[in-house]
Amino acid sequence: MAISLKLSVNGAPVTVNVEPHTLLVQLLREHLRLTGTHVGCDTAQCGACTVHMNGRAVKSCNILAVQAEGTEVTTIEGLSKGGKLHPMQEAFRQCHGLQCGFCTPGMVMAATALVERIPHPDEQQVRQQLDGNLCRCTGYHNIVRAVMKGAEAMAEAEGDDVSVQSLAAARAHAA
Numbered sequence: 001m002a003i004s005l006k007l008s009v010n011g012a013p014v015t016v017n018v019e020p021h022t023l024l025v026q027l028l029r030e031h032l033r034l035t036g037t038h039v040g041c042d043t044a045q046c047g048a049c050t051v052h053m054n055g056r057a058v059k060s061c062n063i064l065a066v067q068a069e070g071t072e073v074t075t076i077e078g079l080s081k082g083g084k085l086h087p088m089q090e091a092f093r094q095c096h097g098l099q100c101g102f103c104t105p106g107m108v109m110a111a112t113a114l115v116e117r118i119p120h121p122d123e124q125q126v127r128q129q130l131d132g133n134l135c136r137c138t139g140y141h142n143i144v145r146a147v148m149k150g151a152e153a154m155a156e157a158e159g160d161d162v163s164v165q166s167l168a169a170a171r172a173h174a175a
């Protein structure tokens, strides 16, 4: 029997009917056509299906869709804003952190969640924290470089946001 589910996906409210056994990755790919989230193994080992649920990186092949009821889910399609790549996506592009690209959406989602938790990770932390994401092309060297560069760019972007907010607050105060 289908179950009605409400959640937010990439900032938009979604109501969808799913079967009790539907996986979150199936909801995203098959019901919502968000095919940027890949399926590499289906057994929670490769990380290709990584998305954010309430800000945490999760493997969407290992979660039932019904477990996402009421949550905020972000997929790779939700990272870029206003046609501009997210700093982590841009860093992967600049550092050539991808070869075939199959693992890349999951890597980027895992990396952004990592930097939210550890804003300035060192190389060892990046390697340890991303050990649940596998790259079949074995491009790990450039992936690690990309994550380090993406972390710097995210910190800079955050600083820019804070400066803009401070400026706006100062102007409002002066008015």
Ligand code: FES
Residues within 6 Å of the ligand: 038, 039, 040, 041, 042, 043, 044, 045, 046, 047, 048, 049, 050, 059, 060, 061, 062
């Ligand atoms: S497809 Fe989910 S971890 Fe591999």
Ligand code: FES
Residues within 6 Å of the ligand: 097, 098, 099, 100, 101, 102, 103, 104, 134, 135, 136, 137, 138, 139
């Ligand atoms: S770039 Fe091919 S699987 Fe990682």
